[in-house]
Amino acid sequence: xxxxxxxxxxxxxxxxxxxxxxxxxxxxxxxxxxxxxxxxxxxxxxxxxxxxxxxxxxxxxxxxxxxxxxxxxxxxxxxxxxxxxxxxxxxxxxxxxxxxxxxxxxxxxxxxxxxxxxxxxxxxxxxxxxxxxxxxxxxxxxxxxxxxxxxxxxxxxxxxxxxxxxxxxxxxxxxxxxxxxxxxxxxxxxxxxxxxxxxxxxxxxxxxxxxxxxxxxxxxxxxxxxxxxxxxxxxxxxxxxxxxxxxxxxxxxxxxxxxxxxxxxxxxxxxxxxxxxxxxxxxxxxxxxxxxxxxxxxxxxxxxxxxxxxxxxxxxxxxxxxxxxxxxxxxxxxxxxxxxxxxxxxxxxxxxxxxxxxxxxxxxxxxxxxxxxxxxxxxxxxxxxxxxxxxxxxxxxxxxxxxxxxxxxxxxxxxxxxxxxxxxxxxxxxxxxxxxxxxxxxxxxxxxxxxxxxxxxxxxxxxxxxxxxxxxxxxxxxxxxxxxxxxxxxxxxxxxxxxxxxxx
Amino acid sequence: xxxxxxxxxxxxxxxxxxxxxxxxxxxxxxxxxxxxxxxxxxxxxxxxxxxxxxxxxxxxxxxxxxxxxxxxxxxxxxxxxxxxxxxxxxxxxxx
Numbered sequence: 001x002x003x004x005x006x007x008x009x010x011x012x013x014x015x016x017x018x019x020x021x022x023x024x025x026x027x028x029x030x031x032x033x034x035x036x037x038x039x040x041x042x043x044x045x046x047x048x049x050x051x052x053x054x055x056x057x058x059x060x061x062x063x064x065x066x067x068x069x070x071x072x073x074x075x076x077x078x079x080x081x082x083x084x085x086x087x088x089x090x091x092x093x094x095x096x097x098x099x100x101x102x103x104x105x106x107x108x109x110x111x112x113x114x115x116x117x118x119x120x121x122x123x124x125x126x127x128x129x130x131x132x133x134x135x136x137x138x139x140x141x142x143x144x145x146x147x148x149x150x151x152x153x154x155x156x157x158x159x160x161x162x163x164x165x166x167x168x169x170x171x172x173x174x175x176x177x178x179x180x181x182x183x184x185x186x187x188x189x190x191x192x193x194x195x196x197x198x199x200x201x202x203x204x205x206x207x208x209x210x211x212x213x214x215x216x217x218x219x220x221x222x223x224x225x226x227x228x229x230x231x232x233x234x235x236x237x238x239x240x241x242x243x244x245x246x247x248x249x250x251x252x253x254x255x256x257x258x259x260x261x262x263x264x265x266x267x268x269x270x271x272x273x274x275x276x277x278x279x280x281x282x283x284x285x286x287x288x289x290x291x292x293x294x295x296x297x298x299x300x301x302x303x304x305x306x307x308x309x310x311x312x313x314x315x316x317x318x319x320x321x322x323x324x325x326x327x328x329x330x331x332x333x334x335x336x337x338x339x340x341x342x343x344x345x346x347x348x349x350x351x352x353x354x355x356x357x358x359x360x361x362x363x364x365x366x367x368x369x370x371x372x373x374x375x376x377x378x379x380x381x382x383x384x385x386x387x388x389x390x391x392x393x394x395x396x397x398x399x400x401x402x403x404x405x406x407x408x409x410x411x412x413x414x415x416x417x418x419x420x421x422x423x424x425x426x427x428x429x430x431x432x433x434x435x436x437x438x439x440x441x442x443x444x445x446x447x448x449x450x451x452x453x454x455x456x457x458x459x460x461x462x463x464x465x466x467x468x469x470x471x472x473x474x475x476x477x478x479x480x481x482x483x484x485x486x487x488x489x490x491x492x493x494x495x496x497x498x499x500x501x502x503x504x
Numbered sequence: 505x506x507x508x509x510x511x512x513x514x515x516x517x518x519x520x521x522x523x524x525x526x527x528x529x530x531x532x533x534x535x536x537x538x539x540x541x542x543x544x545x546x547x548x549x550x551x552x553x554x555x556x557x558x559x560x561x562x563x564x565x566x567x568x569x570x571x572x573x574x575x576x577x578x579x580x581x582x583x584x585x586x587x588x589x590x591x592x593x594x595x596x597x598x599x
C-alpha cells in the first residue's frame with residue numbers, strides 16, 4: 001500500500017545518497033586524507049551545519065521532546081543552556097587539535113593521544129570511543145525505528161524500521177566518505193532546523209499561542225515548571241550539574257569535534273563553527289523540549305518509553321499529513337546525520353589508530369576498505385541492541401556522553417600540562433570508564449537500574465550520580481598518577497611540538 | 505609588556521568563562537526564584553540570560569579581543585610547527 005509519509009522519507013534518503021556521492025566525486029582524489037577528513041578543505045558554512053547535524057540527533061529531537069514531556073523545563077540543563085560553554089571549551093581544548101592536526105596530518109581521535117602519550121593510549125582511545133558510542137548510536141537507530149513505525153501508521157514494524165536508515169547510511173558513507181558526509185549533514189542540518197521551527201509554531205498555535213499553551217500546561221502539570229520536584233529529587237542541583245557537565249564535557253570528547261577540527265580550512269572557519277554551535281543548540285533544542293512540554297496537552301498519558309513518540313504525535317496532531325511527514329523527516333535526518341558522524345569517527349579511529357598499529361605499511365586503499373567494513377559492522381551491532389529497548393532515547397545518549405567525558409583529563413593534560421604522563425593518562429581513563437561500567441553492572445545487579453545508577457543522585461554516593469563520581473575519580477587518578485610517575489621518552493619528545501612557543 | 509597584557513587579558517576572560525559556565529551548569533544563584541516570566545519559569549529565564557551573557561563573552565574573545573588565533577597568524581604558526589622535526593615525536597601518525 002502506498003504511504004505518502006514513507007515515500008517522502010525514502011525520497012530524502014535517496015537524495016542524501018546522491019548529494020554524498022556528488023560531493024565526493026567533486027573532490028580531487030580518493031586518498032585516505034580526502035576520505036576521512038575531507039582534505040582539510042571545509043569552509044565554515046559546511047563546518048557549522050555538518051557539526052550541528054552530526055550532534056543534533058534523535059536525542060535532540062525525539063529524546064529531548066520526550067524528556068521535556070516527562071521531566072519539564074529542567075531538561076533545559078541537559079542539551080541547551082549547558083552547551084553554550086562549548087564556544088570557549090572547544091576553543092581551548094581543540095585549538096591545538098586544529099593547529100597540530102593540520103601540521104601532522106592527523107586523521108583520527110587517537111592521533112593526538114598517541115603522539116603525546118604513546119601507542120598504548122592511542123590504542124585505548126578508539127576502544128573507549130567505540131564503547132561510549134554504542135548507546136548513543138543505539139539511541140539513534142531506536143529513534144529511526146520509532147519514526148518509521150509511527151510514520152507508516154504502524155504498518156511497518158519497529159524492528160523492520162531499524163534496518164531502513166542504516167541501509168541508506170551505509171550506502172552513502174561507503175560511496176562518499178567524510179566530504180560526502182559533511183555535505184549531506186549540511187543539507188540535512190538546514191532542513192531539520194527549518195522543520196523544528198515549523199513544528200514549534202504549529203504546536204503552540206494549536207492552543208492559542210505560546211503563552212496560552214504554557215499557561216494551560218502549568219495549570220495541569222505544575223511539576224514540569226519546578227526545580228526540586230518529587231520531594232527534591234527531580235532536578236536537584238547535583239542532578240542538574242551532573243547532567244550539564246556530563247553532556248558538555250562529553251561533547252568536547254566525542255569524535256565529531258576532532259574530525260571537524262581536522263577538516264577546517266581556516267582559523268575563522270574553526271572559530272565560527274565552535275561559536276555558533278551552542279547558540280543554534282539553545283534555540284533549536286529549546287524548541288524541541290518545549291514541543292514535548294506542550295505535548296502534555298495532546299497526549300497526557302504516555303509512558304516512559306512511549307513518550308519518545310511525542311514528537312511524531314504532536315506533528316500528526318498539528319500538521320497536514322505531508323507536513324507531519326516532513327517534520328518527522330527532519331527528526332529522521334537529524335538521527336541519520338548523527339549516525340553518520342559517530343559511525344564515521346569510529347571507523348576512522350579503528351582504521352587509522354588500531355589497524356595502522358598492526359600494519360604500519362597499510363595503503364590508503366586498505367584503510368578506506370577497512371573503514372567501510374567497520375561502518376557495516378557497527379551498524380549491525382546497533383540494530384541488534386536496539387531490538388529490545390528498555391531505556392528511553394535521551395537517557396541512552398546521556399550515558400554515552402558521560403562515559404566519554406572522562407577522557408577530558410588526558411586531553412587537557414596533553415595540551416596544557418607538561419607533567420602529564422602516559423601512566424596518568426592510561427590510569428585516569430581506565431579508572432573513569434571502569435567506574436562507569438561498574439555502576440552499569442551495579443545498576444543491573446541491584447535492581448536500581450542502569451539509568452538511575454548513572455543519572456540520579458544516590459545516597460551512597462554522597463548524593464552525586466554515578467557519572468559525576470566516575471568523572472571525579474578519573475581526574476584524581478590522572479593527576480595523582482601523573483605526579484608520582486616519571487615522564488617517559490615519548491612524553492619528553494612530544495613536549496617540543498605540543499608546547500611550542502608559537503602555540504601560546 | 506604586550507605579552508604580559510595578553511596573559512592577564514586571557515586570565516580575565518577565563519575567569520568570566522568559569523563564572524558564567526557555573527551558572528549555565530547549575531542554577532545556584534537563581535534556581536530558588538519561583539513564578540513565571542514570559543510564560544516560562546523565571547529560573548529558566550535566568551538560565552537563558554546567563555547563556556546569552558556567556559555567548560557575548562565568547563564572541564568578544566574569539567573575534568574582537570585579538571587573543572584567539574586568526575587566519576593572519578595561521579601560516580606562520582603552521583610553518584613553525586612543521587619545522588619541529590617529525591623524528592622528535594613517537595607513536596603518532598607521522599611515524
